[in-house]
Amino acid sequence: MGAALLSLSVTSCGEESASGTSTASSSVAATSSAPVTPAAAPCSKPPALPSSVPTFSAAPDKADAAGKTFVATVHTTCGDIVLELDGAKAPQTVASFRQLAEKAYWKDSPCHRLTTDGIYVLQCGDPTGSGSGNPGYGYGIENAPADGAYPAGSLAMARTQDPNSNGGQFFVVYEDSTIDPSTGGYSIFGHVTKGMDILAKIAKAGVSGGGADGPPAQPISILSVAVTEKKA
Template sequence: MPSFSAPPDKATAAGKTFEATIHTNCGDITLELDGAKAPQTVASFVQLAQKAYWKDSPCHRLTTAGLHVLQCGDPTGTGSGGPGYGYGIENAPVDGNYPAGTLAMARGQLPDTNGGQFFFVYDTTALPTDGGGYSIFGRVTSGMDILARIAKAGVESTSANPYDGPPAQPISILSVAVTEKKA
C-alpha cells in the first residue's frame, strides 16, 4: 500500500470541479467533486486516484440501520489503513444531515484524521456532529443503482452486527479516473 508523507497542496483543487469515475467489480460509480467547498479533501482524493492508491481495494463496511453508508478507501480492506497523512474537516453540515448521493470522508475520532477512506450515502442519513462532522466533498452523479443493490444484499452473515459490517455483495474498487471539469 503506498504511503505519503503529507497531504497535497489544497490549491491544486481550490475553486475547481472534478469528475471521478470509480470502476468497481459491480459497475462504474460517477462522482462530481467540489473543490470550492472542500479543496483539501478534493486535492487528496485526486492525488490518491492519480497514484492508483485504491487499485484493487475492497469496500469494507456497509451500514443498513440508522446509518445508510457504504465505506471504501482502505486498500487493506480492514478499515484501519490510511495514506500516511491526515487533515481537518471541511464542509461538514452543521445539522448532521447527509442526503442520499452524498460523498463524504470517513475519519477517526479526532477531527484531523481525514485521509483516504470515504463513504457513499445511499439513503438520507443523520450523522453525529460531535467532533465536527464529516467532510462532504462531492456527490454521486451515476451509480446510485449499484449502491442500492449492495445495500439491499445487506451485511455479511458472519458479521457480529447484522446492520454493520462487510457488504454481503462484495464490491471492490478496481481503479479511479479523475478529470477536471472545464467551465
Template sequence: MTKAQERARARRRYEKREAARIAKEAQRKRDRVVVAVVVCVLVLVAGFVVLARQLSGSSNEASTPSGSATSTTVAGCQAPPSPLGTNAELSLPSKKTAEGKTFVATLTTNCGDIQLTLDGSKAPQAVASFNQLAEKDYWRDSPCHRLTTSGYYILQCGDPTGTGQGTPGYGFGVENAPKDGKYPRGTVAMARTSDVKKGNGGQFFLVYKDTELPGGYTIFGTVTKGMDIVDKIAAAGVSGGGTDGTPAAPISILRVSVTEKKG
C-alpha cells in the same frame, strides 16, 4: 605351534571380528542418517508443493473480503480481486490544486462504474487529496469494507488493505461539515477517526439513504451516476447478518480516474 603363537593367532581373529563389528555398526549409523535426511527432504518438498498450490489458487479464486463470514456475488458484479494492501507514505497535497474547481471522478468497480462530482470550492483539501490518491493508483483493487443498514446508511470505501485501518500516511481536518448533521442520499463524504484536525485520510463513504450523523464529516462530492450499484450492494445486506460490517455482496474499486470539469 607354541601356546604363545596360538594366543597371538586367537588375538588376531578377535581383532578381525571386532573390526568387522565396528565397521558394520558404523554402516548402520550412516544408513540411519541417510534415511533421516531423505525423510526431511521429502517433508520439505511436500510442504513446498502445498504452499505453491495455495499461492496459485489464491490468484485465481474469488476472495472473501477481510472479516466477512459469507459473501454473495450479485447480478452485474464480477468476482472481486484480492486486496493489494499498501505501504503508502505520501505527503498531504496543497489544497490550492483543487480550490475553486470541480472534478469528475469515475470509480471503476467489479460491479460497474460509479461517477462522482467533486466540489473543490467547498472542500478543497479533501478534493486535492482524493485527486492525488487517484493519480497514485492508491485505490487499485481495494474493497469497500463497510456497510451500515440501520440508523445511518453508508457504503464505506477507500482502504487498500480492506481492514478499515489503512491510511495514505497523512491526515487532515474536517471541511464543509453540515451544521444540522444531515447527509442526503448521494452524498460523498470523508470517513475519519475521532481526531477532527487530522482524522481524514484516504477512506470515504457513499450515502445511499438520507442519513443524520453527529460529529461532522467532510462532504466533498455527490454521486451523479451509479447509485443503482450502491443500492444493489446495500440490498444484499451485511455479511453474516447484523447492521454494520463487511458487505455480503463484495464490491471493490479496481481503479479511479479524475478529470477537471471545465466551464
C-alpha cells in the same frame, strides 16, 4: 474501521465513521408511464488485496483543487460509479482524493463496510480491507453539515475521533441519513451523479453474516479511479 455500531469511523491509525439516526426519504410509487431504471449489472469476482500499499509523506497542496470541480469515475467490480468533486467547498479533501486516484492508491481495494440501520452508507478507500489503513497523512474536516444531514448520494470522508485524521477512506450515502454533528461531523466533498443503482444493489444484499454494520454481503472492490477537471 474499528468503530462502534453505527459510528462511521476507523481505528486510530486510519479514519472514522459517524453516529446518529436517519431521516427516512419519501418515495413515490412508480406508475405505468414512469421510466424504468435498469437493474445494476452482475458483479464480477473481487481481485485479491494488493500485495503492497503506497504511502505518502504529506497531503497535497489544497490549492491544486481550490475553486475547481472534478469528475471522478470509480471503476468497480459492480460497475462504474461517477462522482462530482467540489473543490470550492472542500479543497484539501478533493486535492487528496485526486492525488490518491492518480497514484492508484485504491487499485483492487474492497469497500469494507456497509451500515443499514440508522445511517446508510457504503465505506471504501482502505486498500488493506481492514478499516484501519491510511495513506500516511491526515488533515482536517471541511464542509461538514451543521445540521448533521447527509442526503442520499453524498460523498464524505471517514475518520477517527481525531478531527485531523481524514486521509484515504471515504463513504457514499445510499439513503438520506442524519449523523450527530456534535463530534464535528464528516467532510462532504462531492456527490454521486451515476451509480446509485449499484449502491442500492449492495445495500439490498445487506451485511455479511447479518446485522447492521459490517462487510457487505455482496462484495464490491475498486479497480481504479480516474479524475478529470470539469470545465465550465
